[in-house]
Each structure stands twice: as C-alpha cells, then as structure tokens.
Amino acid sequence: MAPTLSAPRLANLLGQSDSTGPAYRDLADRIRLLVIDGRVPDGSRLPSERALAVALGVSRTTTTRVYAELRDTGLLHSRQGSGSIVRLPLSASNASSLIVSAPETDTIAMTFSAPIGPPGxxxxxxxxxxxxxxxxxxxxxxxxxxxxxxxxxxxxxxxxxxxxxxxxxxxxxxxxxxxxxxxxxxxxxxxxxxxxxxxxxxxxxxxxxxxxxxxxxxxxxxxxxxxxxxxxxxxxxxxxxxxxxxxxxxxxxxxxxxxxxxxxxxxxxxxxxxxxxxxxxxxxxxxxxxxxxxxxxxxxxxxxxxxxxxxxxxxxxxxxxxxxxxxxxxxxxxxxxxxxxxxxxxxxxxxxxTEGGQTAAAGRARLRANRDHLLSELATSLPEIIAPCPGGGSSLWVTLPERMSSRLVASAARHGLTLTPGPRFFTSPVPASERHLRLPFMPNQDALTEAVVRMRRAYDEVTGGSASTDNSPDSRDTLELIA
Known part of the structure; x- marks a missing residue:
C-alpha cells in the first residue's frame, strides 16, 4: 500500500511562499520539487484536494487546479477510490539511473557534486x-x-x-x-x-x-x-x-x-x-x-x-x-x-x-578553475547573488536577495537548467532555507557560462524582469536527483 501523506504534513513541507504569481502554479511547482528531490517519495498518496485546501488556507478551486496541473505533467495519477498517487514519469532506459536526466540534450544539470573522471x-x-x-x-x-x-x-x-x-x-x-x-x-x-x-x-x-x-x-x-x-x-x-x-x-x-x-x-x-x-x-x-x-x-x-x-x-x-x-x-x-x-x-x-597523488591533483586543478570561472560569471551576470569563495569542496553555497530558491529552481527548469532548491539541504524547515542555493561547479566552463545565462533569465522571470520563457524546456522533463 502506498504511503499516505497527510494534509498538515504536506503543508509543512511546502512552507510559506512569497510568490506573487498564480497560487495554483506556485503550489504545483513546489510539490513537483518535493517529489523530484525525494521529500515526497514516489508512490505517495497525496491528501484530498479539500483537506489540502483547508491545511493551506486556500480555496478548493486552487488545490483542484494544482492537482490538475500535476496530472497534466504526468506526475500525479488519480483514480476514484484510490486517491491521487505520485508517479515519477521515468522511462525504462533511465529508471535505474542515479541521475534522472532530461531527454533534451541541451539541458544543463547542476544538481550533483561529483566530478567526471580525471586524467590518469x-x-x-x-x-x-x-x-x-x-x-x-x-x-x-x-x-x-x-x-x-x-x-x-x-x-x-x-x-x-x-x-x-x-x-x-x-x-x-x-x-x-x-x-x-x-x-x-x-x-x-x-x-x-x-x-x-x-x-x-x-x-x-x-x-x-x-x-x-x-x-x-x-x-x-x-x-x-x-x-x-x-x-x-x-x-x-x-x-x-x-x-x-x-x-x-x-x-x-x-x-x-x-x-x-x-x-x-x-x-x-x-x-x-x-x-x-x-x-x-x-x-x-x-x-x-x-x-x-x-x-x-x-x-x-x-x-x-x-x-x-x-x-x-x-x-x-x-x-x-x-x-x-x-x-x-x-x-x-x-x-x-x-x-x-x-x-x-x-x-x-x-x-x-599509491601513484603519488597526481590523478587527484589533476581533478583538483580542474575544479579550482571551474570554481573561479563560475564565481566570475556570477559576479558579472548575477551580482544580486552573494557567492562566497570556498577554499575547497565542489560547490558554491550562495545567498539570494530574497526567499525565492524554490521559485527560482522551478523557473530555471523551464529554461533548461536543473538546480536543487536550498530547503533540500536543511534538516529542519526554516524560512531562511529559501534564501540559499547550492551551485556545484562540476560541468565544463562553457556549460557553466550558459548555466549562468539561463539562471539570469530565470531570476528575471521570478523577480518580474523581462526574460521570456518561449521555446524553453518544460520542467516536467528535467527531473534530477542529488548525487
């Protein structure tokens, strides 16, 4: 039997939103992110539309549209008598992969912090x-x-x-x-x-x-x-x-x-x-x-x-x-x-x-160059984001100017860039989690440059800028898990 998620529990996972856009779309995006990063497991039974509306303090019409949106993207399957069940739309070819990649070849994934194999x-x-x-x-x-x-x-x-x-x-x-x-x-x-x-x-x-x-x-x-x-x-x-x-x-x-x-x-x-x-x-x-x-x-x-x-x-x-x-x-x-x-x-x-460390050193050199490149691109194109330079590790932990991490991630997915929202890295729900984003510097430098371009478009979309979403990949096709 599929696990049942109570309305209060789902409302707690969703947290507060500062979105000024349509409430149903914001809720659908945030539920989608919960599923993608594993906080709502595949196979979970979601609460009824009525119960979720009460828990969130929104209208029944809003939650009905939320569930309809999730069904349209293939993430939710509803059957009378069985409720609404979460189903990740994975193909047979990628169902066993740790990283569930988008079918679009131009999608850039910045959700994992493990390097490619170094020379040697x-x-x-x-x-x-x-x-x-x-x-x-x-x-x-x-x-x-x-x-x-x-x-x-x-x-x-x-x-x-x-x-x-x-x-x-x-x-x-x-x-x-x-x-x-x-x-x-x-x-x-x-x-x-x-x-x-x-x-x-x-x-x-x-x-x-x-x-x-x-x-x-x-x-x-x-x-x-x-x-x-x-x-x-x-x-x-x-x-x-x-x-x-x-x-x-x-x-x-x-x-x-x-x-x-x-x-x-x-x-x-x-x-x-x-x-x-x-x-x-x-x-x-x-x-x-x-x-x-x-x-x-x-x-x-x-x-x-x-x-x-x-x-x-x-x-x-x-x-x-x-x-x-x-x-x-x-x-x-x-x-x-x-x-x-x-x-x-x-x-x-x-x-x-036992080789003397040259292979690991080559990997560090590549990561160091990638880190510096990503920091430079962010400083030029997204100066609104505070991005400290870490002395080691494989990712940046950046601070956003407002609580917008989940909205930015949802928007970025529509521009062909997959990210992981800040709340994923907090072990208890706190409002500050929406001010943060982890940006691994694993992709090559050309990909990092393009990633920042797409992030700028997503940022403008979320904050009311003029970036267009025409011809961008749909977020339902860019499911990624953290590695």
Missing part, C-alpha cells in the same frame, strides 16, 4: 587489470575489503597523525554505503542523533530510515556552535552525531580547532558517538592548512570517507575507520545487504592511492 583514471584501470588474476584466484567476497587497500588506507591515516590498524578499516560501496551501514549498527528505533542544521541530505535520511530521531543544530554563522550542542544534549540522551567538518556540504565551511575540541569534549562527556564525514577533506582546492582530523580529538570517532569527490563517483568505493569493537558488528550487518564491495574497483583505488 584509465591508467589505474589498466594497472588494476594486470593484478586481476590474483583476485580471480579468490572467491571475490570481501565483506571488510581488499586487504591491500585496507593497508593503504590505514597507512594514510597513520601518516596524518591518526594511528590506524588495517583491521579498523571496513571498505563499503561509497560513503553513503558506510553511513547507511553505521546507521543500522549504531542506531536503534527512537534513538536521537545530532545533525547539522544544513547538511548533505542523503546522510540524515539514511539515519532516519534506521529509526533515528534527528536533533538539528541551529543554522547560524557556523554549523557547529558548541553552546547550541551543549543545550541540545542537556534535555535528552543522544546516540550519535553526524557532522561534515571539512569543506562542509553544502556551505563549504571548515570546523575550527576550537570547535573540534569543544564538540569532542561535549560528545565524549555525553557518551555520543561522533560519525565524521571526511569525504571532502582532500578536495582542498587552495591548499588550506586544515586542523587535524576530528578523530585525533576523540578516539571513539567513526570516520567515513570515499573516492567519489576526490577521484570519480563511478568507482563507488568508500570506507569507514572505526574502533576495533565496531568492526565485527559492521561486517555482520552487511551480510543481508551486499556481502562486500566489488573487488576490481578496489584494485583500481589501491593503484590511485
């Missing part, structure tokens, strides 16, 4: 192929990872001042695989977990799927206010805390040495396990001197990392560095999930991590 990647595949016979002589089941790769990863931590034994490394299918596995081991239904007020959305969602109740930190000048943490843990016991201290996704912030020490002290004092995502730590575009790894402040720390941001997301290789007592529970927990991570890709990563 193919050489690593060739070197790994030469070592494949040794792997083929085994069963290929590697529930904790390829021994050679675990040794390389452990040595990297040791060299950085965090002594690590290879037995503490569990190789997973990307960082997300590690976070999902840790959620199943660390979290029991009803356990509270600390998360940042803005965060990479898939991680908190996987913790919720494991039964966690999230405690979101307030959104301020830094994601890691020590006083806010102390206040949050005073009232209730918490099991774990998930944080991204290095080139934080999406803000690009870096946790200071003082913040790391204060957080480690508070988490240790309250017996809260730190789950630290370091998957962006090595995407250090400006060579910033970072504070030591959070693990040096708290030896109970669980560190998650991957090659998706530094090398290539298609490798799907991540890992968790964990205290010894967690290794066996993690390996046992994955027995009914995936039995281990693909061996050949682990051989490739082992090559890349």
């Amino acid at each position: 990647l193919a050489r690593a595949f060739e070197a790994a192929a030469a070592k494949l016979p040794g792997l083929l002589a085994t069963t290929g089941y590697l529930p904790d990872g390829l021994p050679a790769l675990r040794e390389i990863i452990a040595q990297r931590y040791t060299d950085r001042g965090l002594p690590t034994d290879p037995s503490q490394i569990v190789v997973t299918s990307g960082a997300q695989g590690a976070i999902s596995l840790l959620g199943r081991v660390l979290v029991q239904p009803g356990n509270r977990v600390i998360v940042e007020g803005t965060s990479w959305p898939h991680a908190p969602e996987s913790l919720v799927a494991a039964g966690a109740r999230l405690t979101s930190m307030p959104v301020g000048e830094t994601p890691w206010d020590p006083e806010a943490l102390a206040a949050a843990v005073r009232g209730a016991a918490h099991q774990a805390a998930y944080i991204i201290p290095d080139f934080h996704n999406p803000t690009g912030a870096v946790m200071t040495d003082e913040e790391r020490g204060a957080w480690a002290h508070e988490l240790r004092r309250n017996d809260i396990v730190p789950v630290v995502d370091e998957s962006l730590r090595d995407v250090n575009l400006d060579g910033i001197e970072l504070p030591p790894s959070f693990g040096t402040y708290d030896d109970r720390c669980v560190i998650v990392d991957s090659t998706s941001k530094t090398l290539w997301g298609g490798l799907r290789i991540g890992w968790a560095r964990v205290p010894h007592e967690l290794v066996l529970p993690l390996v046992q927990a994955r027995m009914n999930q995936d039995l281990g991570t693909a061996g050949f890709e682990q051989l490739v990563v082992a090559e890349l991590l």
Whole structure:
C-alpha cells in the first residue's frame, strides 16, 4: 500500500511562499520539487484536494487546479477510490539511473557534486587489470575489503597523525554505503542523533530510515556552535552525531580547532558517538592548512570517507575507520545487504592511492578553475547573488536577495537548467532555507557560462524582469536527483 501523506504534513513541507504569481502554479511547482528531490517519495498518496485546501488556507478551486496541473505533467495519477498517487514519469532506459536526466540534450544539470573522471583514471584501470588474476584466484567476497587497500588506507591515516590498524578499516560501496551501514549498527528505533542544521541530505535520511530521531543544530554563522550542542544534549540522551567538518556540504565551511575540541569534549562527556564525514577533506582546492582530523580529538570517532569527490563517483568505493569493537558488528550487518564491495574497483583505488597523488591533483586543478570561472560569471551576470569563495569542496553555497530558491529552481527548469532548491539541504524547515542555493561547479566552463545565462533569465522571470520563457524546456522533463 502506498504511503499516505497527510494534509498538515504536506503543508509543512511546502512552507510559506512569497510568490506573487498564480497560487495554483506556485503550489504545483513546489510539490513537483518535493517529489523530484525525494521529500515526497514516489508512490505517495497525496491528501484530498479539500483537506489540502483547508491545511493551506486556500480555496478548493486552487488545490483542484494544482492537482490538475500535476496530472497534466504526468506526475500525479488519480483514480476514484484510490486517491491521487505520485508517479515519477521515468522511462525504462533511465529508471535505474542515479541521475534522472532530461531527454533534451541541451539541458544543463547542476544538481550533483561529483566530478567526471580525471586524467590518469584509465591508467589505474589498466594497472588494476594486470593484478586481476590474483583476485580471480579468490572467491571475490570481501565483506571488510581488499586487504591491500585496507593497508593503504590505514597507512594514510597513520601518516596524518591518526594511528590506524588495517583491521579498523571496513571498505563499503561509497560513503553513503558506510553511513547507511553505521546507521543500522549504531542506531536503534527512537534513538536521537545530532545533525547539522544544513547538511548533505542523503546522510540524515539514511539515519532516519534506521529509526533515528534527528536533533538539528541551529543554522547560524557556523554549523557547529558548541553552546547550541551543549543545550541540545542537556534535555535528552543522544546516540550519535553526524557532522561534515571539512569543506562542509553544502556551505563549504571548515570546523575550527576550537570547535573540534569543544564538540569532542561535549560528545565524549555525553557518551555520543561522533560519525565524521571526511569525504571532502582532500578536495582542498587552495591548499588550506586544515586542523587535524576530528578523530585525533576523540578516539571513539567513526570516520567515513570515499573516492567519489576526490577521484570519480563511478568507482563507488568508500570506507569507514572505526574502533576495533565496531568492526565485527559492521561486517555482520552487511551480510543481508551486499556481502562486500566489488573487488576490481578496489584494485583500481589501491593503484590511485599509491601513484603519488597526481590523478587527484589533476581533478583538483580542474575544479579550482571551474570554481573561479563560475564565481566570475556570477559576479558579472548575477551580482544580486552573494557567492562566497570556498577554499575547497565542489560547490558554491550562495545567498539570494530574497526567499525565492524554490521559485527560482522551478523557473530555471523551464529554461533548461536543473538546480536543487536550498530547503533540500536543511534538516529542519526554516524560512531562511529559501534564501540559499547550492551551485556545484562540476560541468565544463562553457556549460557553466550558459548555466549562468539561463539562471539570469530565470531570476528575471521570478523577480518580474523581462526574460521570456518561449521555446524553453518544460520542467516536467528535467527531473534530477542529488548525487
């Protein structure tokens, strides 16, 4: 049976709108965005038109037109006696893709923050192929990872001042695989977990799927206010805390040495396990001197990392560095999930991590040039947008002049540009979320230039400018998910 979304719940997800255009179109666009980014899952049963009208304080005529608009775009299927069911209109050719691409070849997607494969990647595949016979002589089941790769990863931590034994490394299918596995081991239904007020959305969602109740930190000048943490843990016991201290996704912030020490002290004092995502730590575009790894402040720390941001997301290789007592529970927990991570890709990563770093450096150089290019284009064409320059990471976290993120994203889709609205990155609903937008700088520079041109048109459309929407792709054909 499809999950039913109550009218109050949908109204809460929709939040307040500052749109001055037709109410039905604004609501339809915002519901479409909720579906596209996963906050309203495929297969959900929406509330009745009457119930939603009451919850939103609008007329029944408005919600009737909203549902009609969604049905016309193929996003909603209504049948008497069954209600209105959300159905993502995916074709058979792209239904299994992580990124659901638009059929229009000129659509520009700025919804994911993983790079294309850097120069040198193919050489690593060739070197790994030469070592494949040794792997083929085994069963290929590697529930904790390829021994050679675990040794390389452990040595990297040791060299950085965090002594690590290879037995503490569990190789997973990307960082997300590690976070999902840790959620199943660390979290029991009803356990509270600390998360940042803005965060990479898939991680908190996987913790919720494991039964966690999230405690979101307030959104301020830094994601890691020590006083806010102390206040949050005073009232209730918490099991774990998930944080991204290095080139934080999406803000690009870096946790200071003082913040790391204060957080480690508070988490240790309250017996809260730190789950630290370091998957962006090595995407250090400006060579910033970072504070030591959070693990040096708290030896109970669980560190998650991957090659998706530094090398290539298609490798799907991540890992968790964990205290010894967690290794066996993690390996046992994955027995009914995936039995281990693909061996050949682990051989490739082992090559890349021992080549001297030139492949990763080439990737960083490309990202640095893309970042600077995107900042320059925004400053020239969209000076209304505040776009700080992050020292690392793979995206800009920009501030809009008013609460318009969802409206801008909906308009941009009509101009052939897919973006992700700011609210997607907030772990609890706040009005400020509509003032923000994440802009990955993954596409090539020509595409980034054109993306800003299209964003300018969308911005003018939303703010009452003169940009025309004639001959632009329809937003129903530009469904994208975050990666």
